Amino acid sequence: MRTPRLAALELRRFGRGRLPRAALVALLVLPLLYGALYLWSFWDPYGRLDRIPVALVNDDKGATAGGKRITAGDDIVAGLRDSRTFAWHEVSDEEARDGVEDGTYYLSLTMPADFSRRIASSSGDSPETGALQVRTNDANNYIVGQISRTVFNEVRSAASAKTSRTFLDKIFVSFSDIHDQTVTAAKGADRLNTGIGKAEKGSKDLADGLKDAKSGSDKLAKGLKKLNTGAGDLQDGSRQVADGTQALADKVDGVYGKAGPYLKDNEKTIGDTARLVADSAKTVKDNLDVMVKLAPGAAKTAHASSDVLDEVYRTRCEKAAVPDPACPDLKRARTAAADVAAVADDLNTLIADQDGDLKTMRDNLGTLQQQAKALQARAPHLYEDVSDAVAKIDKLNSGAQKVAAGAKKLHTGLGTAQTGATTLDKGIGTAASGARTLNGGLYKLSDGSGKLAGGLHDGAGKIPDYDKKDRDRRTGVMSDPVQLASHDLHKAPNYGTGFAPYFIPLSLWVGAMVAYMLIPPLNRRALAAGSPAWRIALAGWLPVAAVGVLQVGALMAVLHWAIGLQMLRAAGTIGFLFLVAACFAAIVQWLNARFGAAGRILVLALLMLQLTSAGGTYPVQTSPGFFNAIHPFLPMSYIVAALRRLITGGGLGPVWQACGVLAAFTAAALALTAVAARRRQVWTPDRLHPELSL
Secondary structure: OOHHHHHHHHHHHHHOOHHHHHHHHHHHHHHHHHHHHHHHHOOOHHHHHHHOEEEEEEOOOOEEEOOEEEOHHHHHHHHHHHHOOOEEEEOOHHHHHHHHHHOOOOEEEEEOOOHHHHHHHHHOOOOOOOOOEEEEOOOOOHHHHHHHHHHHHHHHHHHHHHHHHHHHHHHHHHHHHHHHHHHHHHHHHHHHHHHHHHHHHHHHHHHHHHHHHHHHHHHHHHHHHHHHHHHHHHHHHHHHHHHHHHHHHHHHHHHHHHHHHHHHHOHHHHHHHHHHHHHHHHHHHHHHHHHHHHHHHHHHHHHHHHHHHHHHHHHHHHOOOOOOOOHHHHHHHHHHHHHHHHHHHHHHHHHHHOHHHHHHHHHHHHHHHHHHHHHHHHHHHHHHHHHHHHHHHHHHHHHHHHHHHHHHHHHHHHHHHHHHHHHHHHHHHHHHHHHHHHHHHHHHHHHHHHHHHHHHHHHHHHOOOOOHHHHHHHHHHHHOOOOOOOOOOOOOOOHHHHHHHHHHHHHHHHHHHHHHHHOOOOOHHHHHHOOOHHHHHHHHHHHHHHHHHHHHHHHHHHHHHHHOOOOOOHHHHHHHHHHHHHHHHHHHHHHHHHHOHHHHHHHHHHHHHHHHHOOOOOOHHHOOHHHHHHHHHOHHHHHHHHHHHHHHOOOOHHHHHHHHHHHHHHHHHHHHHHHHHHHHOOOOHHHHOOOOOO
């Protein structure tokens, strides 16, 4: 019977009932549960440190340094809360101590009451070291204590660096302040030197000016004498004006005393009279215009009437045969008409001759009308207007009196000024002598101030001046002069990814170990039929190798899509794990085939040796010498190294090396299994009566 057929028959046994099927499913799922659960539990413990309860005690009272309030404890607390390193619980010191003791908190961090004061002392005369107090309890958890020491060392370093930066920043600020003050002093010395130079020149000009002032003061004294004389004349004249305004005010006040009451009592009468005058002027003006307009027509009509009456009179009285009895009346009428015509001619002539005077009369009548209306409008206020006029005249009189008094004072003051000008003339002579002495002293002072300014400029150039950017850079370097520049060539994103190369081969070894608890390492039918040993070995190996392939597929599918394992070389990882499953199946098969029941114990022992010497957690160099000695001779050592390169990246040299080692182990194990199969075809007393049966 062919080897693949023998392997298929071995697997077909698991389809004959419920329990065999369940056993096959368990066989496939067991490595999945083993590897996935382990990796899941270890996937990202550092990413969940914020779930670890830690007591935080802030007894810091704060301090004041350089006029600024320092609360280092509050700053550290705020930074720790922002970092979310642990689940911080702010409690009292007693609660923290009890909590760490009974396991409520894994550890505690305490900022003592004098923490800020000690930090602030770094800029004073007696610097002290600030201490952060950490309380741990390895009886609660040893690893948490180790992690906390690393975290709190970083906290301490950050706090120390911040304190150093503050202290050094003050030093550099002081340098800058000294530099700025020296520069200011140098500029002030420059201005002083310039000012003294100007003062020296000014003192010379002062001396020259005082000489001229001496001549001017003499002229001033003479001029003031003349002014004093003129001021006397002004005093006399202003006195006369004041007397005149006083007389005017007295007379006006007298008239106002009499006319004022009349104006006040007869305002309505004055207004009515003014209105009457305005109306009369308007009537005369209007009639005058009518007369001038109608006069020529009236004269013409009068002559026409006179001519008609004259013709009637001649016809009835002079030419008629019998005179008319009304002739006397007609004669009188003719005479009257002639008189009217003569008067009309005279009036027309008069109007023509007096046309300019009539125009003037019309204008005057218009002016009279307007003035009468204005008087009518102001009539209710005449008393107030006159009263205001009288008040102004009185005010004029008061001003004239003050002018007279001022002129008198001016005359007196000019007399005093004349005396002072004489004294000034003598004083200027003395000042001129002092100005010449001052000029000599300022010349020496100017030379000294120039040397001072030069020295201050030289000193300012030697004092460092740091701006904020430069100051930050220098304080950063001096507070933390050594920096750690780290670069991870192929960084694993989390704890689980880093441990996957260790747990995946572990789960596949367990899968192969359990598989050979259900599947015999050597096919009984092939043994009974006397098949060749190599065929018997392959027939027992192929079913477990096939199950191993399925185990790899299920395990990696869950790790990738359910847990989130990311592989840089996914296809290479899967293919390599197929080889790992085949190699482990071959090794476990040989141990079971060669040693029987004792082989299962050897499988567990070999697993323990591989786990402790593979370097899957800590580097193998940190293990005792025994494990370093067996490390190169076990397959899992090469599998872990290869999976690290396939999952997280790096050169493929360890992968090819591991493939060669696994192929060699697989071939050797199959060969040894064939030898064991050959031996199993020969019955011995030990096989008939084994000492141990499992």
